[in-house]
Amino acid sequence: MSDLLNIYIQALDSANSGIIITDNTQRDNPIIYCNKAFEKITGYSHDQIIGHNCRFLQAQDRSQDERFLIKSCIEQGKDCRVEIRNYKKNGKLFWNELYISPVKNEKGEITNFIGVQNDITDRKKSEHELREEKSSIEKKILERTKELVESEAFLSSIIQTVRESLLVLDTNYIVLSANNHFLNSFKVSKEETVGKLLFELGNHQWNIETLKELLTKILPTNNPVIDYEVEHVFPHIGKKVMLLNAYRIEFEGQYKDRILIAIEDITEKKETDRRKDDFLSIASHELKTPLTTIKGLIQILQRMVPPDSSDKFENTLDKVAMYVDRLNDLISDLLDTSKIQSGNIELHKEEFDIDSAIAETIDNLSLAAPNHTITLNGKTGVAIMGDELQISQVLNNLISNAIKYSPGSDKVDVYISKVGNFVKVSVRDYGMGISAQDKSKIFERFFRVRDIQKKFPGLGIGLYISHEIIANHNGTLWVESEIGEGSTFSFTLPILNK
Amino acid sequence: MVCDDDQGIVDVLEILLDAEGFNVITEINSTNLLKKIEVHKPDLLLLDLWMPLLSGDQVLKTIRNTESIKKLPVIVLSASVDGSDIAEDAGANDFVAKPFNLDDIINKIKVFLY
Numbered sequence: 204m205s206d207l208l209n210i211y212i213q214a215l216d217s218a219n220s221g222i223i224i225t226d227n228t229q230r231d232n233p234i235i236y237c238n239k240a241f242e243k244i245t246g247y248s249h250d251q252i253i254g255h256n257c258r259f260l261q262a263q264d265r266s267q268d269e270r271f272l273i274k275s276c277i278e279q280g281k282d283c284r285v286e287i288r289n290y291k292k293n294g295k296l297f298w299n300e301l302y303i304s305p306v307k308n309e310k311g312e313i314t315n316f317i318g319v320q321n322d323i324t325d326r327k328k329s330e331h332e333l334r335e336e337k338s339s340i341e342k343k344i345l346e347r348t349k350e351l352v353e354s355e356a357f358l359s360s361i362i363q364t365v366r367e368s369l370l371v372l373d374t375n376y377i378v379l380s381a382n383n384h385f386l387n388s389f390k391v392s393k394e395e396t397v398g399k400l401l402f403e404l405g406n407h408q409w410n411i412e413t414l415k416e417l418l419t420k421i422l423p424t425n426n427p428v429i430d431y432e433v434e435h436v437f438p439h440i441g442k443k444v445m446l447l448n449a450y451r452i453e454f455e456g457q458y459k460d461r462i463l464i465a466i467e468d469i470t471e472k473k474e475t476d477r478r479k480d481d482f483l484s485i486a487s488h489e490l491k492t493p494l495t496t497i498k499g500l501i502q503i504l505q506r507m508v509p510p511d512s513s514d515k516f517e518n519t520l521d522k523v524a525m526y527v528d529r530l531n532d533l534i535s536d537l538l539d540t541s542k543i544q545s546g547n548i549e550l551h552k553e554e555f556d557i558d559s560a561i562a563e564t565i566d567n568l569s570l571a572a573p574n575h576t577i578t579l580n581g582k583t584g585v586a587i588m589g590d591e592l593q594i595s596q597v598l599n600n601l602i603s604n605a606i607k608y609s610p611g612s613d614k615v616d617v618y619i620s621k622v623g624n625f626v627k628v629s630v631r632d633y634g635m636g637i638s639a640q641d642k643s644k645i646f647e648r649f650f651r652v653r654d655i656q657k658k659f660p661g662l663g664i665g666l667y668i669s670h671e672i673i674a675n676h677n678g679t680l681w682v683e684s685e686i687g688e689g690s691t692f693s694f695t696l697p698i699l700n701k
Numbered sequence: 702m703v704c705d706d707d708q709g710i711v712d713v714l715e716i717l718l719d720a721e722g723f724n725v726i727t728e729i730n731s732t733n734l735l736k737k738i739e740v741h742k743p744d745l746l747l748l749d750l751w752m753p754l755l756s757g758d759q760v761l762k763t764i765r766n767t768e769s770i771k772k773l774p775v776i777v778l779s780a781s782v783d784g785s786d787i788a789e790d791a792g793a794n795d796f797v798a799k800p801f802n803l804d805d806i807i808n809k810i811k812v813f814l815y
Contacts, residue, residue: 484782488751491780491799492707498800499713506720506803531800538782 221320227313244322246292260289280305280313298327368466376401390439408435443470487538498527555591564595581619588699589676597669601630601692609634629693637684646670702743704728706752731755750779758791765792774813
């Protein structure tokens with residue numbers, strides 16, 4: 204029997220868990236047995252342990268909830284399991300996973316308690332670390348989410364503030380969102396707009412076949428719709444001219460194949476343009492009326508020159524006549540600009556021989572500018588479909604400029620050649636040249652190079668008109684120039700294919 | 702006959718045509734023109750387009766629709782850019798842009814009078 208007991212005791216000493224037995228029949232339930240593992244876990248020796256109540260392991264840390272749980276279990280004679288902070292002999296904290304189970308006699312009285320303990324400090328520590336890490340990750344996620352919300356709020360505040368109407372559509376042209384400017388401009392509510400098919404909005408004002416066609420091409424081809432003009436009578440706001448731009452948009456990972464439509468109201472701009480054009484036409488007509496009288500009267504004076512008058516008298520009259528013509532040309536230029544601007548210029552397109560048209564223009568100019576030698580080089584032998592009068596106006600402008608802006612030189616070279624399917628005409632002067640920064644602007648309306656303004660009067664529309672005329676003929680007009688080296692203006696015109 | 706709402710132009714044409722030996726009748730109010738044509742039966746009319754109350758092309762259309770005067774040669778004079786198109790549509794025999802050369806006017810008149 205005692206052999207068997209020895210084996211049991213040896214088994215208990217071999218266990219990894221600390222094991223104690225208390226005697227509940229004695230006062231304060233003292234420890235009457237502890238195994239080796241318990242000594243090892245706590246750092247106390249067998250002798251320092253026996254006779255103590257288990258609570259000695261709690262040192263001064265006596266307010267733990269677990270303690271009250273243990274107490275109530277012991278009083279009721281129940282099993283319990285707790286994780287409790289205990290302290291080793293050296294004062295070092297360790298987490299103790301404690302199982303307590305009561306031992307009862309035949310009468311059911313509790314004679315002993317068996318306590319099994321495991322040092323779970325390491326496990327607790329890693330659990331704690333895990334918790335910490337988890338909470339730090341959660342914190343980061345919260346921060347990131349906040350950032351995203353903020354940046355989305357930032358972007359959306361921009362979208363809501365811009366003075367351009369913006370719509371986002373899904374692949375089926377259902378409106379996903381509309382900004383404030385859209386809602387305000389079209390006097391519609393969010394409810395009437397978001398979630399609806401674009402083509403069914405309002406009184407179907409967006410239900411335009413060409414627009415539909417353009418939009419259906421955006422997603423598959425990724426071709427944006429640029430500056431598409433829509434004129435329509437809109438409910439609440441009346442007749443408007445709108446400029447539409449539409450793009451495919453995608454946001455990595457979130458969505459793709461959405462369409463952003465930006466809508467600009469150009470009604471007012473159109474109206475202003477129209478009024479400006481009207482004003483220019485009326486102004487030029489009104490200016491030309493008294494000019495007609497002046498010119499007529501001068502011509503009458505020229506006819507009435509007495510035979511014995513001096514040459515000086517006649518020359519003076521001729522000069523007045525010349526300046527009246529110049530004034531008339533300026534007024535005509537203004538009007539041409541107005542017509543070009545409003546797109547009203549009429550092209551009287553006919554087939555014509557470009558070589559002879561150019562030669563004729565040069566002949567006429569040579570008479571008017573006897574101090575300059577205008578040389579024509581080359582020949583194409585082809586025909587052009589276009590407005591001969593306008594093309595010779597362009598050449599006229601270019602050669603007149605070449606003469607005007609090269610006061611120190613007396614020659615202008617004109618080159619004509621066949622380049623692929625185009626005729627290329629170049630006017631080369633040996634004058635002052637154009638700076639790189641001015642080069643990009645000289646084809647703009649009313650642009651004049653600053654230093655030039657005083658020396659050479661003009662409105663700054665000749666090149667603008669020329670540029671527009673060539674563009675209307677599907678050609679291009681450009682310039683190559685260096686300051687002090689002169690300039691070469693060239694234009695191309697498509698050859699008529701027969 | 703000359704009809705233009707601008708007195709200066711009327712004067713110039715009157716001086717010129719008078720000097721050339723023509724018998725000139727002038728009118729600056731286009732609403733009186735038709736009556737005046739009926740009365741004076743001119744050989745030719747120089748007509749402006751932009752005139753208040755009744756525009757030149759309106760007058761011209763009426764002339765072309767009035768049996769007694771529909772054959773009257775009319776040369777339209779205008780400073781308006783689309784003047785020549787309007788003149789042609791209204792049934793003008795010829796067109797001269799303002800400001801004009803007196804020689805042009807004389808030459809064009811002569812086409813119809815000789």
